[in-house]
Amino acid sequence: MGKILKKIIISAFLIILIFAGAKLFKSRFNIIDKAAYTSGTTADWRLILVNSSHAVPKGYSPDLMQLSNGIYIDSRIYPDLQNMFDDARADGIYPVVGEGYRTHEQQEDIMQDKINTFIDEGYSKREAEKLAGEWVAEAGKSEHELGLALDINADTSMCTDSDVYEWLAENACKYGFILRYPSGSESITGIDYEPWHYRYVGIDNATEIYNNNITLEEYLS
Ligand SMILES: [Zn+2]
Secondary structure: OHHHHHHHHHHHHHHHHHHHHHHHHHHHHHHHHHHHOEOOOOOOHHHEOOEOOEOOOOOOOOOEEEOOOOOEEEHHHHHHHHHHHHHHHHOOOOEEEEEOOOOHHHHHHHHHHHHHHHHHOOOOHHHHHHHHHHHOOOOOOOHHHHOOEEEEEEOOOOOOHHHHHHHHHHHHHHHOEEEOOOOOOHHHHOOOOOOOEEEEOOHHHHHHHHHHOOOHHHHHO
16 A cells, blocks of 8 residues: 555656746746847847748737726737827827737738639739738738737828827837837838828837938848
């Protein structure tokens, strides 16, 4: 009996050891994975680069929160976003977040919808896929999958989209957001000018990017 009990205790101990080891390995692996996708030496979550040649880190899952209009964002950017919107309203500008976090599946659906639109217009499947790729980011390569990118437009009952874009272009950096796809930088970002698409990078980084009039790609290179 004593022998059997000893065996059971040793087995239980081994099982616990294996589980603990696997957990440790997994958490380490995640850290390495995230770091690999940030340029330079920093593993700062605010500077994760996502574009056509840098996919969203595998297994990336932000801690999300829901805005009052149902849009999800990374909860860490909320305080600065709230400050920005409060100050905009004080200036008579009424921004709204139209798009925030998207799942991989939602991004796939957006791409498929775009492909279908081109097919309906008479393009072949191959042509439609190519054209759609010029408009929509491939699933896994959209910043929206990070929860750190927002499409910001106007509450058009209060002001125009242009009013909002103009205010953001001048002020967003003070709250940690950058105009991610500026006009004239298409060859660097790979995306056409989008006056509504803002990316959170933190106030220090955003201020430097704004002052130097550069893109996130250039900032990280
Ligand atoms: Zn966007």
